[in-house]
Amino acid sequence: MDKELVIRAREGDRAAFADLVSAIGRRLQSSADAILRDRALAEDATQQALIAIWRDLPTLRDPAAFEAWAFRVLVRTCYAEGKRARRWTLDFSVPHLPTASDDIGAVVIRDQLERAFCRLTLEQRAVIVLHHYLDMSRANVAVALGIPLGTVNSRLLLAMSAMRAAIEADARPPSTTNALEEPSR
């Protein structure tokens, strides 16, 4: 990240901030998409994060820390937006439809990953996204989220275990004598 750009934006230069949005906006938006799994919510969270970043930029002492700080703000707005979200949300995004080049197995895996990921808490999702999607080191994830390194490690461990368990449960063939099956209405 261009430190000079951050310094200019910190001093109130809106054009410099627009350049910062261009530079970091895509990663913020994609990360919010990945954490919230809802495009409309992710857009709102990203927009709110960018406004908070603009508003609070003068409080950032070290321009080199801009990126980690920006992701911390984003994760917070994702938490807030996720909390206000509706139980169900219409997703107007185009689903990933299988194409000739897709093999059916890959589509099934994507669906399993989606279901397993959505079972995670927002905190677990955030750690996974920062570490496995943005390629941040665990130490940098700790800085970005403002949590101890040990907490990052435990959240990652729990999240991956939960995902694995959900995928394995998903792949298991349904029992024909399921005692917990809902009675037909």
Place this chain on the structure above:
Amino acid sequence: MNRDADLIPLLRDWLADGDRDVPGPVRIAVLETIAAVPQRRHRWLASRPNPLAGQRQLRVIALVAVLIALLALLAAASLVPFAGSSPKPAHVKNGWIAFSTQPHDTQVGVSDVRRGGDIYIAHDRDDLRVLVSRGPEMDTNVCPAFSPDGTRLAYGELTDAGPALVILDLDPDGTVTGRTRLPVDATNTAAPCPRWSDDGTRIGSLERRNLVVIHGLDGSILEAVDGDPTFADFAWDIDPWDSGPLISPSGELGVMWRDGGYFTHPLDGSTDRRIGTQSGALAGWSPDSSRILLMHDGGMAMALDALSVEPPFEKTVIADGVPVNGARSWPGRRDVSWQALSE
């Protein structure tokens, strides 16, 4: 060997599948919005105020006091009209505390952010009650806000019928005597967070694209006037974990966390004071400016305490063991409202 070695590459590919550019409308909306958003220029310093700064502040305060006295004289002589907002009561006492939170899931350790929310009211743990329930439909009910006169409670709702503002008329004993539902733009994908106008006749909500919409209590959409909520009133919606000071309703004290504890900072520049060793997230002030609200995470439950800002810093448990949906679903500052009652 990493036991997740097979899963991680799949996960990375799947996450990268969502890669895309920032859509034009979002970028444009951000740049348009920040044109109206001032950058924060003032931060509270952790260090003690220096005596010279205190003297300067005293001079400024003295000048402001003289100006206020002059204005008060003019007002008393009816030379200055104060139309547009009703006068605040000279004395207030503390009524019900309303807060919203999300319940835990049926499966311990699993969180689903889309499983509704309840609104509670309490004076203390003995009279904690659910005022608005998520119900079997798992409706979302958030952001309770008492009207300035304390007779109504507004909140945001998201149900199968869409997003709406809801206004409840409340008896002093907390009984709901009336309910008005004001639907908001259905393109909002989240429940709106209401803020009252100074005179309690209009409600503002921050809706999609960070647009502040002013609603009449009859459901009409109104032009904003002086005394209506503005974008700045929704600061905590933008960043509910902002660590800046929270100013008391009396305007005399700020309170914030530093050096491992909460401190009050008198705005007249006098010495700040540590208020006990209580921890927890700051949720708000009491209407009479005598107490602050602190929230505690208890795993899958939350607790809410009221702490006096004067020695001996008496603590009252407002709620404890309230089921929530993970550590981050206990109330933020926007999720708590303390009813002001005129004496």
